[in-house]
Amino acid sequence: MSVKISDDLLSFFRDFVGDRLDDLIYCYSKPLPEAFRVNTLKVRKEVCLELLKDEGLDVVPVPFTVDGFYAKPEGVLSVSLWHMLGYVYVQGPVSMLITDLLEIEPGCRVLDLCAAPGSKATHIAQKQAGKGVLVANDVSRTRLKALASNMQRCGVVNGIITLADGRRFGYRHREFFDRVLVDAPCSSLGIGMKDWTVLKYWNPKTSIRLARLQTNLLFSGYSALKKGGILVYSTCTFHPYENEMVVSSLVEKHGDAEVVQLGLQNIEFDNGLEEWNQLRFSSEMKKTARIFPYQSGAEGFYVAKIRKRG
């Protein structure tokens, strides 16, 4: 079987990635590498790596993350005893990088606005080390079950799970959180290798529709952020409608929103766009980053880090 990509998407990719199109399609045809992090809320890293070694797993650090490792052979870890005990969390390597950018410290009050199924939320909790508060919110009751299971398995004792519409949540808790993560629902073009149907059925209207939701979520998340706090906006897609356009609208509306240079290391990425297809965005967008699968060797993401001045 080969990857089927809609005509609209193919035309967008030709324009957007140019001569890297073949690389991108090749990445879509391969499964994602199995990566994980050790859950230090439950076990020390060295102890866990020793346990995994005894299980016959080869473990190599992911160079661009603080906590990530690749595991081989694939498919063993996620059904292992240590996974079920919550000692390891299987997660995409770029997804781990997003949480690293939040600069979490123990004692921080953190909001994950679209938290289910909890990969980033449990990573945040790990960085908090049981101190401070983590509010993990999601709008879907079904997805909340997976979130609750993962928070339990990872031993998060300072976590609160809420069921609320993220578009309103932030306005009810203005300037309450030191850190906010808005990992917004998106067209998922960066993880097309997990589910080819997103590539087959994508059209520009999908991204336009999602952009409205993402803008509302970002504005709500920003409202919940304290002065001096950090917000990270991320999506696992590439389209500027869902990325630069959303972040740019926040920066233009809120004079106190400052886009922070990301300082990513050991990974290739493209800077965010200042203009695309006759659309002009804030010049601050060049401080944001777009990571393609052929650059990370894993998922594709867009990420922006914003500080609220004050």
Added chain:
Amino acid sequence: MHRIDEKDRKILSEEVEQAYGVLLRTNGYVLMQTGENKIRIVTEEAFAVASSLKGVTNVGLYIVKRRKFFPTLTIEGCMFIEKMPGAHVVELSREQAVAWMRGDPVRIGPTNSKTILGVYRGHWLGSALVDVNGIAYPQVPKWRRIPESII
């Protein structure tokens, strides 16, 4: 969500000590009784924040379920225990540990207690009930069992 007072906390600790011979160390945390007699533990700060939020569905960690004759301790509940001499703890082999985490009965031989805690290489696997034939029935929820096809 109902906060457990000091008196009830002491009773719970005694129930756990009686069933498993271990001390439940929860000082500095808030204990809450939720549906189905489940006890959850959470930090003071998180409890205070949760009290001010709307739409809260879960807070902290589920550690103990109170039953009619004994409490069951979850895997996370074991994060808050201190082992005492004579604790009802059974050291498991790898095969037994995997069977335990699959939710299968595990033959452990005769014990002095109907309730035990399982340990594999020093890592807690939660609690199990033991029948008169020395077979332990691990209390592992379905969602976190190792799938049947995996050995």
